[in-house]
Each structure stands twice: as C-alpha cells, then as structure tokens.
Amino acid sequence: MTSNSAPSPFARLSLNSATTKKLTLAEVVDGCVRAGIPAIAPWRDRVEEAGLDKAAKLIKDAGLRVSSLCRGGFLTAADAEGQAAALADNRAAVLEAAALDTRELFLVVGGLAPGEKDVVAARQRVADRLADLVPFASENGIRLVLEPLHPMYAADRAVISTLGQALDLAAPFDAQAAGVAVDTFHVWWDPELKAQIERAGRERRIASYQVCDFNMPIAADPLLSRGFMGDGVIDFATISTWVRDAGYAGDIEVEIFNQEIWDADGDVVMETVKARYAELVLPYA
Amino acid sequence: MTSNSAPSPFARLSLNSATTKKLTLAEVVDGCVRAGIPAIAPWRDRVEEAGLDKAAKLIKDAGLRVSSLCRGGFLTAADAEGQAAALADNRAAVLEAAALDTRELFLVVGGLAPGEKDVVAARQRVADRLADLVPFASENGIRLVLEPLHPMYAADRAVISTLGQALDLAAPFDAQAAGVAVDTFHVWWDPELKAQIERAGRERRIASYQVCDFNMPIAADPLLSRGFMGDGVIDFATISTWVRDAGYAGDIEVEIFNQEIWDADGDVVMETVKARYAELVLPYA
Numbered sequence: 001m002t003s004n005s006a007p008s009p010f011a012r013l014s015l016n017s018a019t020t021k022k023l024t025l026a027e028v029v030d031g032c033v034r035a036g037i038p039a040i041a042p043w044r045d046r047v048e049e050a051g052l053d054k055a056a057k058l059i060k061d062a063g064l065r066v067s068s069l070c071r072g073g074f075l076t077a078a079d080a081e082g083q084a085a086a087l088a089d090n091r092a093a094v095l096e097a098a099a100l101d102t103r104e105l106f107l108v109v110g111g112l113a114p115g116e117k118d119v120v121a122a123r124q125r126v127a128d129r130l131a132d133l134v135p136f137a138s139e140n141g142i143r144l145v146l147e148p149l150h151p152m153y154a155a156d157r158a159v160i161s162t163l164g165q166a167l168d169l170a171a172p173f174d175a176q177a178a179g180v181a182v183d184t185f186h187v188w189w190d191p192e193l194k195a196q197i198e199r200a201g202r203e204r205r206i207a208s209y210q211v212c213d214f215n216m217p218i219a220a221d222p223l224l225s226r227g228f229m230g231d232g233v234i235d236f237a238t239i240s241t242w243v244r245d246a247g248y249a250g251d252i253e254v255e256i257f258n259q260e261i262w263d264a265d266g267d268v269v270m271e272t273v274k275a276r277y278a279e280l281v282l283p284y285a
Numbered sequence: 286m287t288s289n290s291a292p293s294p295f296a297r298l299s300l301n302s303a304t305t306k307k308l309t310l311a312e313v314v315d316g317c318v319r320a321g322i323p324a325i326a327p328w329r330d331r332v333e334e335a336g337l338d339k340a341a342k343l344i345k346d347a348g349l350r351v352s353s354l355c356r357g358g359f360l361t362a363a364d365a366e367g368q369a370a371a372l373a374d375n376r377a378a379v380l381e382a383a384a385l386d387t388r389e390l391f392l393v394v395g396g397l398a399p400g401e402k403d404v405v406a407a408r409q410r411v412a413d414r415l416a417d418l419v420p421f422a423s424e425n426g427i428r429l430v431l432e433p434l435h436p437m438y439a440a441d442r443a444v445i446s447t448l449g450q451a452l453d454l455a456a457p458f459d460a461q462a463a464g465v466a467v468d469t470f471h472v473w474w475d476p477e478l479k480a481q482i483e484r485a486g487r488e489r490r491i492a493s494y495q496v497c498d499f500n501m502p503i504a505a506d507p508l509l510s511r512g513f514m515g516d517g518v519i520d521f522a523t524i525s526t527w528v529r530d531a532g533y534a535g536d537i538e539v540e541i542f543n544q545e546i547w548d549a550d551g552d553v554v555m556e557t558v559k560a561r562y563a564e565l566v567l568p569y570a
Contacts, residue, residue: 117520119474152437154474155501155518165476189404189439191450216440220505233440235402 014039014067016255020266025050035270039065067251068104069097075129076110111156138177145207147181163196179207188234201246212256229276240284299324299352301540305551310335320555324350352536353389354382360414361395396441423462430492432466448481464492473519486531497541514561525569
C-alpha cells in the first residue's frame with residue numbers, strides 16, 4: 001500500500017506547553033490540531049487545571065501524542081521531610097505520565113538546599129532519590145528523563161549541568177528506566193557535547209531532543225533567555241546532525257520560555273515554531 | 286635565623302584591580318599598602334592610564350608583587366584583519382606583562398564572531414592563535430593563562446567553558462608557556478572540577494587561583510553577579526582544598542565585578558576582602 005500524500009514534515013514535532021504558557025491545555029490542543037503539530041508535551045500545571053482524566057481524554061480525542069510530561073524532580077532536599085515530599089510528588093508525576101500515555105517523565109533535579117553550598121552532596125542526593133524512584137517508575141512503564149540544565153541554573157534549579165553528568169547518573173539503571181534529554185539551550189556550549197551525544201546514543205538513553213535558541217544578551221530573568229530557533233547563537237544544523245547520527249528518531253520538542261513569545265498570539269507562535277523547525281532543524285534531524 | 290614576627294596571613298593575597306574599579310592604579314596601590322595586601326593584579330586599562338613605565342615603578346616602589354596582568358585574549362576573529370589586530374594586541378599585552386615583572390598573562394579568549402554560530406570553529410581559531418602567540422610570549426618570559434569562563438559567557442566572551450577544555454587547549458605547549466586559571470566563580474558548578482584540578486596540578490599548569498562568590502539570583506547584567514566570598518553559593522573550603530592538594534602554592538587573587546562593591550569605599554572593600562579571605566579561603570588553601 002502506498003499513500004497518496006507524503007508524510008508530514010512535522011511528523012516528529014511536539015509543542016511543549018510552556019511555549020504557549022498563557023493557553024489552557026484545551027487551547028494548546030486545539031492550536032496544535034489547527035497547526036498540524038501531531039504531539040504535545042504538557043506541563044503538569046496545565047494538566048492539573050484541566051483534570052488528569054479530562055486532560056488525557058482531550059489529548060487522545062484530538063489525535064495527539066504526548067511526547068513527554070514536564071516535569072518531576074526537585075529531589076535535592078536535605079531533610080527527611082523534604083525528601084519524603086519530593087518522592088511523593090514524583091510518584092504522582094509518574095502516575096500522571098502513565099495516565100497521559102507517555103513513557104517519558106522529565107526531571108529537573110533541583111539545586112542546592114536552602115543555605116547549602118555543598119554541590120557535591122546535593123548531587124549525591126539526586127543519585128539517592130533516583131534509586132528510590134526508578135523501581136516505581138519502571139513498574140508503571142515510565143522512564144525518568146534526566147535533563148542537564150545550563151550551569152547558570154546549577155544553584156537553584158538543577159545540579160546536573162552536563163550531558164555527561166546526566167549519563168553518569170543514569171548509568172546504574174536500565175536504559176529503559178533512566179534516560180537523558182538533549183535540550184539545545186542547556187547544552188550547546190559544552191565542549192564535550194558531540195562525544196556525549198554519541199555516548200548517549202550508544203547507551204540508548206536519548207529520551208528527548210528539545211530545541212530552542214539561546215538568546216543574547218541573556219535576559220534580565222535568565223530563565224527567559226530562550227528564543228525561537230534562529231533568534232540566538234545555537235547551531236541547530238550541527239547539533240541536530242549529532243543527535244540524528246546517535247540514532248535518535250523520536251519526537252522533537254520545542255520548549256521556549258520567553259515573555260515576548262508568551263505575549264504573542266498562540267497560532268502565530270505555532271506557525272513560527274513550524275517555520276523555524278522546517279528551516280533549521282528538520283533538514284538535519 | 287628566625288623572625289620575631291609570624292608570616293602575614295595575607296602573604297598570598299592579591300587584589301585584582303577590577304574589584305576596586307573606580308580607583309586609579311595609584312589609589313589601588315596605596316590601598317593595598319595600607320591594607321597589607323602584598324600583591325596586585327592590574328587590568329590593562331589601569332596600567333595604560335598610568336603609563337606602563339610609571340605603573341611598573343609605582344608598583345615596585347610600593348613593594349608590591351604583580352600576580353598577573355589582566356588581560357589579553359579575544360582571539361576568535363574569523364577574518365585576517367581581525368586576527369592580525371588580535372595578535373598585535375596580545376603581543377603588546379605580553380610586553381606589558383614583562384614590563385610589570387609578572388609571569389602570568391590572563392587570556393579571556395573571546396566568543397563567537399559577529400553573526401557566527403559555529404562554536405566548534407571558534408574554538409579551533411583559539412587553538413590556532415595560541416600556536417601563533419606562545420613562542421613570542423615564551424621568548425619574553427610570559428606564560429599565557431587560559432581562563433575558562435562560566436558557560437553563560439560562551440557566546441560573547443570565552444568559548445573556553447571548563448577547566449578540562451582549557452587544559453586540552455594548553456596541552457600542545459610547555460607547562461611554563463601555557464597555563465590555566467581556576468576562578469571559583471566560573472568553575473564551581475563543574476561536575477568534573479575535582480578531577481580537572483587534580484589534572485591541572487599533575488600537569489603543572491595552575492597559573493592562578495582566583496576567588497570570588499557566585500551571587501544568586503544572577504544579576505540582571507550577568508557579568509556583575511560576582512560577590513565577596515561568603516555572599517553566594519560557592520564552597521570555598523572544598524575548592525581551596527582541591528587547589529592546595531593539587532600543589533598550588535601561589536598567589537590567590539580576589540576579582541569581583543559587582544556594582545555595589547564598585548560604589549563602596551575602596552579601603553572598606555579591601556578590609557572585607559581580607560576578612561572573608563582569612564575566614565573562608567586561607568584555612569584551606
């Protein structure tokens with residue numbers, strides 16, 4: 001059987017709901033359907049607003065895939081109470097991911113504890129909490145996705161700063177239980193990036209490829225310095241080629257935190273995402 | 286012979302002139318003498334204002350050492366004209382360092398060329414320019430000091446982002462010709478830091494240890510997020526111990542870019558530097 005229509009160039013494109021932060025989940029889903037974007041990566045707050053069961057049905061009825069759920073994590077509490085709360089929250093996130101019919105749960109692992117300066121100890125606590133969580137996640141068919149964040153967030157958001165470090169932390173676990181994310185914004189600067197993407201491919205741990213640009217100068221709120229592909233300094237051709245050559249053929253998520261984009265019309269944002277993806281990412285991915 | 290007086294606890298302390306940005310070189314020198322800080326690391330703009338010969342005499346007559354000259358670098362121009370200009374400027378910096386009687390010339394190697402997105406190519410140009418410069422520097426008794434900068438400056442200030450990468454770039458040259466700097470602000474987050482400091486020690490390339498803190502939240506101008514030791518998130522005990530155990534026994538520079546500190550009285554700043562150094566760095570260094 002052959003189809004009369006060519007496959008969509010956007011078959012692997014997924015919109016992360018943070019890119020259209022002001023839209024409800026229903027609005028994001030409708031927008032993706034209108035735009036021909038076949039997958040979404042919802043954040044948990046949008047899912048919670050809609051209600052988990054309704055959110056799952058909404059997405060499924062619209063014919064969209066869920067490429068990942070964003071996010072669990074914040075595993076670095078130093079006290080027993082904080083650790084128990086983090087584990088409970090992450091177990092809930094695992095169940096939400098399963099209900100949404102995705103395999104991939106992103107973890108932003110957390111920074112230093114309040115007042116703490118011992119980043120080595122904080123990293124060890126991440127390793128310990130992963131060991132606590134992986135069995136539960138695996139039983140529920142969910143892979144925990146370790147996301148290295150740009151080192152400017154090491155103190156307050158993630159003590160995992162490089163892809164190599166994420167792979168080291170994932171190493172004790174089965175590749176189907178613990179993966180890594182390659183987010184261009186966070187890793188483009190890393191002199192080890194090519195080698196570590198190759199390693200991630202060999203170890204079959206690439207769970208997600210996320211694309212957005214690194215805008216310069218850095219925004220006054222450094223969380224919001226992400227931009228549409230093409231607006232910043234990142235070489236998407238090179239990194240996309242490395243990810244492709246490492247064997248990754250899964251969804252490609254666009255996740256942009258940017259006040260100007262948040263303030264823009266959602267449909268316009270999605271069309272820009274598609275255009276930049278088609279021009280700068282797809283030919284190499 | 287024994288001395289009646291114990292050695293000064295500040296015998297290894299050096300004030301980088303950027304910490305007291307508003308002071309002239311003469312004012313910094315006077316302040317260091319008053320404060321009992323035995324060494325300074327002048328920036329080239331302060332030296333130029335004073336005049337090179339006068340600056341050298343001023344520092345020498347005050348009995349101060351010059352721990353390093355800040356800075357050469359910006360070696361990533363992609364065009365022949367830009368490269369020639371960078372080489373000329375760096376050769377001038379080498380001669381200035383020699384005239385100031387220091388062995389160590391810091392290099393902030395530069396970011397992407399205007400409009401460029403190929404960080405791999407920019408790194409190669411750094412390697413190429415180093416090969417151009419090292420012979421001239423060595424002939425003049427100067428070591429080129431590669432400073433890895435925090436990855437948030439990779440696009441616009443330095444495509445060297447980790448100590449390991451700096452050591453790789455220095456590797457083709459003699460350890461007395463090409464060294465590396467360990468600046469806590471830039472490298473504290475690096476999961477490879479301990480291993481790479483050990484390596485830098487083994488390879489005898491630690492040319493400078495610079496201390497200042499990483500303030501959170503990051504300042505709106507990310508260049509100015511440096512702070513007095515103790516004001517941010519850095520574990521000076523651990524990193525200082527690693528640097529000491531790697532065999533480094535040279536000067537320890539305090540270099541802080543911070544608007545509030547620049548606006549404060551220079552003598553007060555120097556006393557704060559001394560107090561924080563004595564409390565947080567010296568016991569471990």
